[in-house]
Amino acid sequence: MKDVAQEAGVSQATVSLVLNDVVGSGIPESTQIRVRAAASSLGYRHNALARGLKLQRSDTIGFLSDHITTTPYAVAMVRGAQDAARAAGKHLLILNLDLDGTSIDADAADLAISELLERRVEGIVYAAMFHTAVQVPDGLGEVRSVLLDAQSNGGELPSIVPDEYGAAKQAVIHLLDAGHRRIAHLTRPSGPIAVDLRERAYRDALLEAGIDLGGQHVEVGVDTTPGGFDTAMEALTRSPRPTALFCFNDQMAMGAYQAAAELGFGVPDDVSIVGFDDMSLIAPVLRPQLTTMRLPHYEMGKLAVECVLAPEWVVSRQLVDCPLVERQSVAPPMGAN
Amino acid sequence: MKDVAQEAGVSQATVSLVLNDVVGSGIPESTQIRVRAAASSLGYRHNALARGLKLQRSDTIGFLSDHITTTPYAVAMVRGAQDAARAAGKHLLILNLDLDGTSIDADAADLAISELLERRVEGIVYAAMFHTAVQVPDGLGEVRSVLLDAQSNGGELPSIVPDEYGAAKQAVIHLLDAGHRRIAHLTRPSGPIAVDLRERAYRDALLEAGIDLGGQHVEVGVDTTPGGFDTAMEALTRSPRPTALFCFNDQMAMGAYQAAAELGFGVPDDVSIVGFDDMSLIAPVLRPQLTTMRLPHYEMGKLAVECVLAPEWVVSRQLVDCPLVERQSVAPPMGAN
C-alpha cells in the first residue's frame, strides 16, 4: 500500500481511503483514478490479515460439522450457509470433526472450536446432524453460536432443527388419508433424536385415527438401502401385511422398492411407500417417483448463518417445516377404491 | 498476551516463547507452568490474525470449486483435501462458484480468487470438475495452484485428473473378457472432457478386440437416472440388442437397471451393466450390486493439497487410477457359457 501511495504520489492514508470507498472522505476523482491505476498496475491486493487485525474483525464464520459435510445430506446445508455468508460479505471456515472417518470425540470438537476461535471467527454454526448435542462444548460460549440440526439440553444456544415430529405425522396422515390402515414404520435404532420423535409421531397419528397396531408394525433395522430392503421384506411378509410403508429415509425407501419388486408387489398398487429427506439422487428418480418429506437442508444452513449474523442476538429454537413432496408412490390400498 | 505476561509476572516475549513451544529457548519449567496457568485462567486465545500478519503466513489454503462441493461427487474430495490440510496444520477456505445454483462465469471465478488471495492463502486448489479449465484465471498465477479434475491447455499449472481413458478401456475390456461382443455405451453429450475420452476408449477397446459396431451402440442422453432409463430403453430395444451396457455414471446405470426390469431382463443374466463413479448411495446398494469404475475422489482431493503443500513446487499432470470394482452386475452373455 505504501508502494501504491508512492506510485500515485499520495499518502498511504489516501490510498486506504479510496480503496475502501470511504464515503465522507471527499477525495477528488482525479486522485482516486490515479490511486486505482497505481494499485492495479502494481498488482496490489488488500491484505485481509492486516485489515482484520486492525478492525478486529475476521469476516469469517466457522462451520463445524460432525460428519455431515462429508455426507450427501449435507451439501445443501453448506450451500445454504455459504450463500448466506456471502450475502453478508463473510466467508465460511469449514471444519469437519470426523476427519479420517473415525468417530468423533469431545476433544476433537474442543480442538476444532479453539482453532476457529483463534482465527477470530465472528460466529460458529455447529452442525451436529443426527445428534442431540447433549453437551455444548465450552468454547461455543465465547462467540455467537448456533446449533444446526441439533439442540442443547439447556437451551442456552439457539438452534435450527427440522420439525421431525410434525413431518412424520404429516407423512402418516397422508397415508391415512389415502385410506391405509395398516401402515408399517421402517426405522432404525434410537440414537439420533429424529428416530424417537418420528416414532412418536407415527404412533400419535395412528392413535388419533383410532388405530392401534400395538407396535407390531414397527420394523427396526439399518438406515441404508440394504437395511430398508431387509426391514421391508420383514414387514411385507407379515400377515396381515401392511399396505403402506413409512420409511426413516429415502435410502430405506429405495430398499423397500427393491423388496416390493422381489416379492412381486407393485408400488403403489400393492404397497404405498413414503420416504424422508427428498434426496435428489433417489427420491425423484425411483420408479415410480418417491413421495417423501423434504428436509430443507439448504434453508437450514442459510437460516443458521443468518441467525449468527443477525443484528440482535436472539436465543431461540427454530423449528423448520418439512413439506410433503407428493409424487407417485402413494395410492389407496387395494380394494379400498 | 500482555495481560498474560503481567499475570504471570514475565514479559510478553516470554509468553510468546512458551505458548509457541519454541525449542531453543531454555525457559525453566516453573516459568512455563506459571505462564500456561495464567493463560488458561485468563482464557487467553492466540490471535491467528496477528500471528499471520507477523509471520506472513495464513496457514490457509483455498479450495475453489465449480459446482463440485455442492454435488454428491464432491464430498469425498473435500474430505481428502481437508485431511491433507489438517495433516499439515492448515485450514481450508472453501469457496463455491455456483453459489445460487446458477451457472458460473469467469468474473465469479476471478472474484473468488481475489478473495482468496486477499486472505493470503498459501495455495489454491481449483476443482473444476467435469470441465476443461480452458482458461486459467489470472490470479492463480500469484500463488501455488493446482487444478483438480481439470487441466489447463497450456499445462502451466499442475493438475490431478482421473485416468478417464484408461478406466473406460478397462471397463469395456472387463465386459469383453466376460464374453460380450455387443456392448452399448450409454453416455451424454460432449462437454466435460471425460465424455470424449471415455468414448474414445470404448471405441479403441472394441477395435482392438476386432469388433466394429460402427457407432450404432452409442446411446447419447442425459447423465441422470431417468436419462439412463431412456437411453437404456433405446439400446435394449434395438435389434440385435446389446448384451452389455457401459454407462457414463452410476446414476445412468441405475436407470439402466430400471429399464431392464421394465423390459423383463434380468441383470446380469440377460444384460450386464457397468457404471462409473462408485457412488456409495447407488453402486453398492443396487440389486444386484453394481460393478463400476471407482473415481477416487478422496485421494484426488488429498493429492491436490499435498501437491500445493509440497516442499518443491513441481508442475506436472498426475493421472490417477480408477480401479474396477467388481460386484455382481456382470456375467457372461446368454448362450456364451
Added chain:
DNA sequence: CTGAAAGCGCTAACAG
C-alpha cells in the same frame, strides 16, 4: 482535501 502517526496482537532479533 491530504499527510502523519498511533496501534491492532504477535514474533524474533538482540541486549542485558
Added chain:
DNA sequence: CTGTTAGCGCTTTCAG
C-alpha cells in the same frame, strides 16, 4: 534466562 524493541499492513483520528 528474560526483557526491549521493531515492525508485519492496515485504518482512522487529528492536524495542517
